[in-house]
Amino acid sequence: MVRLAPSILSADFASLGDDITTVTPQADWLHVDVMDGHFVPNLTIGPPVVKSIRHHTRLPLDCHLMMTNPGEYLGSFREAGADRCSVHVEVGDTAKLCAQMRDLGLGVGLAVNPETPFEAVEPWLGHIDLLLVMTVHPGFGGQRFMAEVVPKVAAARAAIAAGGHDVLIEVDGGIDAETVGEVARAGAEVFVAGNAIFGHDDPVAAAAELRRVAEAATA
Ligand code: DX5
Ligand code: ZN
Numbered sequence: 001m002v003r004l005a006p007s008i009l010s011a012d013f014a015s016l017g018d019d020i021t022t023v024t025p026q027a028d029w030l031h032v033d034v035m036d037g038h039f040v041p042n043l044t045i046g047p048p049v050v051k052s053i054r055h056h057t058r059l060p061l062d063c064h065l066m067m068t069n070p071g072e073y074l075g076s077f078r079e080a081g082a083d084r085c086s087v088h089v090e091v092g093d094t095a096k097l098c099a100q101m102r103d104l105g106l107g108v109g110l111a112v113n114p115e116t117p118f119e120a121v122e123p124w125l126g127h128i129d130l131l132l133v134m135t136v137h138p139g140f141g142g143q144r145f146m147a148e149v150v151p152k153v154a155a156a157r158a159a160i161a162a163g164g165h166d167v168l169i170e171v172d173g174g175i176d177a178e179t180v181g182e183v184a185r186a187g188a189e190v191f192v193a194g195n196a197i198f199g200h201d202d203p204v205a206a207a208a209e210l211r212r213v214a215e216a217a218t219a
Contacts, residue, residue, distance in 0.1 A: 002214040003028040003190040004207055005062050005170070008053075009044065009141045010194030016049075017056045023197060026207035029062040031172070031192045032082075033141075036067040039091065040139035047073065047080040054081025062086070062130075064111060064172065064192075066138050071097055078104040086111040086132040086170075089120050098127045109170070113138060114146050118155045125165045130190070131156055135183065136173030141194040145174025150186050157187025177209050181217035 006027050011019035020030065032050060037043040050061060060083040067073065070087040074097070077085055084107025087097045094110065101108045109130035112121050114137060121131060133153050136143040153169060160167050170190035171183045180191055193210055200206035 001189065002184070002211055002218070003168075004211055004214075005029040005031040005190055005192045006197045006203075006207060007031040007033055007141065007172070007192050007194035008198075009033040010198035012198075013045075016053070019198060019203075020053065020057050020059075023203050023207060024057065024059065026204050026211065027059055029060045029083075029190070030057065031194075032061055032063045033194075034063055034065045034067060034077075035139065036069075039068045039088065040066045042139045047076040050077060050080035050082055060084065062107075062109075062170075062190075062192075064109075064132060066111075067091070071100055074100050074104055074106065078106055083107055084109055084130060086130060088113065088138075089124070090116055094124055095127075098124065111138075111172075112152070114149050118152045118159075121156070122159055125156075125160060125163055125167055128167055130168050130170055131160075132170045132172055133188070134173055135171050135175065135179075138173070142199070143174055145176070145179040147179075147182065150182055153183055153186040153188050160187075175210070177206075177213050180210050180214045184214040184217040 035042045035044040063082045063085045086109025111132035171188040172192035175193045176196035
């Protein structure tokens with residue numbers, strides 16, 4: 001089953017509620033990119049914005065925490081209304097962070113950067129609900145998809161099947177109508193897209209086209 005998660009990073013923050021309403025007919029989740037200016041060289045938003053969005057939509061809020069110290073904020077994100085969070089494997093403390101997310105009632109996500117090998121996340125497949133495979137270097141929207149990451153998606157799909165794990169594979173970065181088919185065939189099921197949706201004159205039509213291509217690739 002294909003799930004689309006529009007990334008609000010590419011929305012207009014001055015009309016965020018309207019932009020969310022616009023994409024809702026084609027959105028399964030909303031992807032919320034939290035950047036701390038430290039783990040990545042960019043700053044975005046935090047729990048207060050998640051709280052405002054929560055009052056505006058029933059869509060599951062999928063919070064991608066590009067932060068050095070996510071453990072200090074997980075409770076705030078949960079209180080604000082996040083449904084699931086993904087922390088980066090590169091920050092370490094993975095066992096503790098996964099347990100913390102589980103205890104808070106959050107969906108447990110683990111994100112992995114393009115240069116980090118699959119072996120870094122493999123031991124955690126039995127402990128998580130979502131593996132977020134970055135297909136760009138995190139930090140900015142609108143970057144070019146890194147096709148060299150596709151084998152990692154395929155390796156994750158094979159390991160999840162072999163281990164009988166219940167883990168969704170999400171891909172994030174440079175996903176558009178040209179690239180979505182390749183990652184869908186490799187085993188991704190949740191597709192984050194910012195620029196390809198909100199950068200389009202007709203965001204709903206763009207999202208519908210992404211869904212159509214992803215579904216066709218896996219039919
Ligand atoms: C990048 C973010 C992505 C970003 C994707 O660091 O994690 O979620 O919004 O944007 P596009 O789809 O434009 O590459
Ligand atoms: Zn993201």
